[in-house]
Amino acid sequence: MKSVRYYGPGKVSVEELPPPAIGDGELLVAMKACGICGTDVKTYVRGHPLISPGSVLGHEIAGVVMESRHPAFNSGDRVVVGPYAPCLACAMCRRGHFSLCENLFESSLEPGGFAELIRVPRRLIDQVVFKIADGLDFETASLTEPLACCIHGLDALDFQAGQSLLVIGDGPMGLLQAALGKALGASTVLLSGVTPNRLAFATRVADQVIDSSSQDLAAALKEALPAGPDKVLVSVGSVDLVQQAFALVGKGGAINIFAGMPRDASFPLSVSRVHYDEVSVVGTFGFGPPDFRQAIDLLASGTLPIAGFVTRKVGLDGVEAALQAAGRYEEIKVLAVVE
Numbered sequence: 207m208k209s210v211r212y213y214g215p216g217k218v219s220v221e222e223l224p225p226p227a228i229g230d231g232e233l234l235v236a237m238k239a240c241g242i243c244g245t246d247v248k249t250y251v252r253g254h255p256l257i258s259p260g261s262v263l264g265h266e267i268a269g270v271v272m273e274s275r276h277p278a279f280n281s282g283d284r285v286v287v288g289p290y291a292p293c294l295a296c297a298m299c300r301r302g303h304f305s306l307c308e309n310l311f312e313s314s315l316e317p318g319g320f321a322e323l324i325r326v327p328r329r330l331i332d333q334v335v336f337k338i339a340d341g342l343d344f345e346t347a348s349l350t351e352p353l354a355c356c357i358h359g360l361d362a363l364d365f366q367a368g369q370s371l372l373v374i375g376d377g378p379m380g381l382l383q384a385a386l387g388k389a390l391g392a393s394t395v396l397l398s399g400v401t402p403n404r405l406a407f408a409t410r411v412a413d414q415v416i417d418s419s420s421q422d423l424a425a426a427l428k429e430a431l432p433a434g435p436d437k438v439l440v441s442v443g444s445v446d447l448v449q450q451a452f453a454l455v456g457k458g459g460a461i462n463i464f465a466g467m468p469r470d471a472s473f474p475l476s477v478s479r480v481h482y483d484e485v486s487v488v489g490t491f492g493f494g495p496p497d498f499r500q501a502i503d504l505l506a507s508g509t510l511p512i513a514g515f516v517t518r519k520v521g522l523d524g525v526e527a528a529l530q531a532a533g534r535y536e537e538i539k540v541l542a543v544v545e
């Protein structure tokens with residue numbers, strides 16, 4: 207079977223691998239759509255400490271069950287497949303804090319998403335594999351994982367319908383968050399960014415778009431929301447933007463440091479803002495199984511305004527070129543697909 211193997215920054219190759227063998231309680235899934243994620247792009251461009259040479263990237267998977275040794279699934283089922291699931295036994299899991307499971311990556315997909323066939327272990331099947339509703343295509347279903355991360359991010363902010371939301375960042379995650387905010391009933395969604403093609407899409411999902419390359423974010427925000435936004439997602443890995451978000455959020459509001467940040471970065475925090483204005487700072491990473499379930503249900507409902515979000519589809523042979531294009535911000539969301 208064809209797979210895209212990663213050997214280090216700037217190095218991937220399309221290779222034939224033997225199809226994975228499945229054991230009791232497992233599934234063999236034929237990949238139909240697998241999103242190219244910011245993490246894949248970063249790994250391709252800069253490398254990743256946890257990803258070893260020979261790995262297969264890709265973790266936003268929708269496909270068809272080819273062989274089932276699990277009672278809940280049959281061959282031919284169309285499924286969405288999550289990349290990890292909590293152990294349910296560690297201290298974090300017992301607290302319900304699934305994304306912090308100490309054994310989160312103990313059970314994983316073989317070999318990874320950018321391959322024609324994937325072995326799915328039982329722990330994942332029991333928690334993060336769901337049948338795709340009739341009428342929902344593989345491409346849209348493959349957005350379940352990134353959407354689950356966005357749902358986890360808004361949950362951590364205790365986002366409620368009727369609140370205003372500022373999304374800082376026009377990458378695929380920022381745009382998905384704006385669409386999610388809309389679908390969940392935000393009073394106003396504002397999005398700031400700097401990339402013309404992405405800001406053009408943003409006008410479909412946000413009430414107001416701020417081009418930070420020519421507009422001052424603080425001034426634009428003061429006009430749109432004089433009291434400041436209730437909730438802010440920082441979806442660009444910039445500590446300056448975190449600091450700005452903290453200064454701009456409204457009283458009683460909260461900001462989520464959603465994007466991955468430079469390891470040793472920090473910012474001076476006004477303790478009086480935290481105390482007198484009751485502003486909070488949270489962060490999220492990944493998703494838990496309940497977020498994943500909510501994400502596939504939301505996609506199936508058709509209420510998320512994401513038409514035009516996927517701007518390019520490539521075969522496995524085109525993954526490397528797509529990783530390069532994504533690194534240049536030329537696209538919004540790119541999917542690897544197998545016909």
Ligand SMILES: [Zn+2]
Pocket residue numbers: 243244245265266351352
């Ligand atoms: Zn992802």
Ligand SMILES: [Zn+2]
Pocket residue numbers: 292293294295296297298299300306307308309310
């Ligand atoms: Zn655990």
